[in-house]
Amino acid sequence: MAENQTLDRKTIEARVRQILGDYLQVNPDEIQPTQHVVNDLGADSLDLTELVTALEDNFDIEISDADFSQLTTVGGIESYLEQRLAGGAA
Secondary structure, three states: OOOHHHOOHHHHHHHHHHHHHHHHOOOHHHOOOOOEOOOOOOOOHHHHHHHHHHHHHHHOOOOOHHHHHHOOEHHHHHHHHHHHHOOOOO
């Protein structure tokens, strides 16, 4: 995980948007921080489960169900990951 702790915000944003784009079949370049993962990007419960797994694998962290249930927007996910990777408890 030490490698991930050096990721800057731009890198985190790019990786999150690529993951969202891949799983939700949307263009990563069109994903905005204010977009709601379910309401705007069309994720369903299976998509959300797969997204958590992909984010955990990609960033080498564990995301609790309680934490993820609070992460409703793209920007919220990015901020959460930035804080976690910097060593903070989100």
